[in-house]
Amino acid sequence: xxxRHAVQVHCQPDRAGWRxxxxxxxxxxxxxxxxxxxxxxxxxxxxxxxTADELVGASFGFLxxxxxxxxxxxxxxxxxxxxxxxxxxxxxxxxxxx
Numbered sequence: 001x002x003x004r005h006a007v008q009v010h011c012q013p014d015r016a017g018w019r020x021x022x023x024x025x026x027x028x029x030x031x032x033x034x035x036x037x038x039x040x041x042x043x044x045x046x047x048x049x050x051t052a053d054e055l056v057g058a059s060f061g062f063l064x065x066x067x068x069x070x071x072x073x074x075x076x077x078x079x080x081x082x083x084x085x086x087x088x089x090x091x092x093x094x095x096x097x098x
């Protein structure tokens with residue numbers, strides 16, 4: 001399978017929350033990203049029921065609907081998405097059932 005939009009997320013806990021490695025695509029042009037998620041981000045956006053992996057995966061789904069994978073920042077805090085896309089927090093809460 002050659003899917004440019006396949007998203008793989010692996011989050012590990014750290015002092016501030018989670019540090020997540022994200023790979024978008026399983027083709028030669030796949031992109032790699034590092035995303036920081038705070039406990040506050042997870043509670044606010046995940047509604048207490050989502051894992052960091054689920055939140056980041058849904059967030060990348062949101063981003064990929066709006067821009068190509070090559071345009072997504074390579075290293076960022078999850079909270080910055082709302083600066084670029086004001087509808088992000090409302091939409092991600094809806095997607096995660098929060």
